[in-house]
Amino acid sequence: MTAQLNPRGDVAVLVPAAGAGVRLGPGAPKALRPLAGEPLLVHAVRRIAAAPSVRVIVVAAPAADVGSVRELLAPVAPVTVVPGGAERQASVAAALAAVPPGPEIVLVHDAARALTPPTLVESVAAAVRSGHDAVIPVLPVVDTIKEVDAGERVLGTVDRSALRAVQTPQGFRRPVLAAAHASAGDPLTDDAGLVEKQGVPVFCVPGSEHALKITRPFDLALAEHLLATGA
Numbered sequence: 001m002t003a004q005l006n007p008r009g010d011v012a013v014l015v016p017a018a019g020a021g022v023r024l025g026p027g028a029p030k031a032l033r034p035l036a037g038e039p040l041l042v043h044a045v046r047r048i049a050a051a052p053s054v055r056v057i058v059v060a061a062p063a064a065d066v067g068s069v070r071e072l073l074a075p076v077a078p079v080t081v082v083p084g085g086a087e088r089q090a091s092v093a094a095a096l097a098a099v100p101p102g103p104e105i106v107l108v109h110d111a112a113r114a115l116t117p118p119t120l121v122e123s124v125a126a127a128v129r130s131g132h133d134a135v136i137p138v139l140p141v142v143d144t145i146k147e148v149d150a151g152e153r154v155l156g157t158v159d160r161s162a163l164r165a166v167q168t169p170q171g172f173r174r175p176v177l178a179a180a181h182a183s184a185g186d187p188l189t190d191d192a193g194l195v196e197k198q199g200v201p202v203f204c205v206p207g208s209e210h211a212l213k214i215t216r217p218f219d220l221a222l223a224e225h226l227l228a229t230g231a
C-alpha cells in the first residue's frame with residue numbers, strides 16, 4: 001500500500017531525483033549531495049510534506065539508490081520511491097505510474113529545487129484547483145537577452161517583457177498530465193512542454209526566488225548561505 005500524508009489532501013507530488021548532477025561537478029547523484037549537512041532530497045521532501053494539501057509523494061531515485069533513499073526518507077515523510085530513468089521525463093513518467101487512485105491534482109517538483117517553500121506548493125495546487133488544467137510558477141527575466149549564431153555573434157536583442165523563467169512545482173489536473181506523458185515523444189525539459197504539445201493552455205503564477213534550481217556550484221553555495229542566514 002502507498003504511504004500517504006494528509007488523507008484528505010487532493011495532491012500528489014512527483015519528485016524527479018534521479019539526475020547525476022553533471023553541472024555540479026563530480027560526486028554522488030545530485031539529489032543525494034549535502035546541503036547544510038543533509039541531502040538536497042531531504043530538504044525538498046521536508047518542504048513538500050509541510051504543504052497541507054499534499055496526500056502522496058513519489059520520488060524517482062537513481063536506480064542503484066532506491067533502497068538507501070527509502071531509508072533516508074523514512075524519518076522525513078511517508079514517501080514512495082521508484083527507480084528513475086535516463087532522462088528527467090522518464091523519471092517523471094515512472095513516478096506518475098506509481099500514484100495510487102485518489103489525488104486529482106499532480107505536481108511535478110525537482111529535488112534540485114530543495115529550498116522551495118511549502119507556500120509555493122500550495123499556490124500552484126490552488127491555481128489548478130481553481131480550474132486551470134496546467135499551472136507553472138515563473139519569475140520575470142531580469143537580464144537583457146540576446147540571440148546568437150553558432151559563432152556567438154549576436155543576431156539581435158529579444159524582447160524580454162514577454163519572457164518568463166520557469167520553475168517547479170508544475171501543477172496539472174491528473175488526466176491532463178497522464179495524457180501528455182502517454183503521448184510524449186522526444187524528451188523535453190519540463191512537463192508543461194508536454195502539455196503544451198497537446199494544445200492544453202498553461203497558466204503562470206508567481207514563482208519564488210527560494211525555488212532556485214541548484215544546478216552549478218554557485219547555486220549550492222547560495223543555498224548554503226540562504227539556510228545559514230535564514231534569508
Ligand SMILES: Nc1ccn([C@@H]2O[C@H](COP(=O)(O)OP(=O)(O)OP(=O)(O)O)[C@@H](O)[C@H]2O)c(=O)n1
Pocket residue numbers: 015016017018019020021022023024030031060084085086087088089091092110111112113213214215
Ligand atoms: N534522468 C534524470 C535526470 C534528472 N532528474 C531530476 O530532474 C531534476 C531537474 O534536473 P537537473 O537539475 O537538470 O538535474 P541533473 O540532470 O542531475 O543535472 P545535470 O544535467 O547537471 O546532470 C533533478 O531533481 C534531477 O534529479 C531525474 O529525475 N532523472
Ligand SMILES: C[C@](O)(CO)[C@H](O)COP(=O)(O)O
Pocket residue numbers: 088110166167168189190191213215
Ligand atoms: C523543469 C525545470 O526545472 C523547469 O525550469 C527545468 O526545465 C529542468 O531543466 P534541466 O535542463 O533538466 O535542468
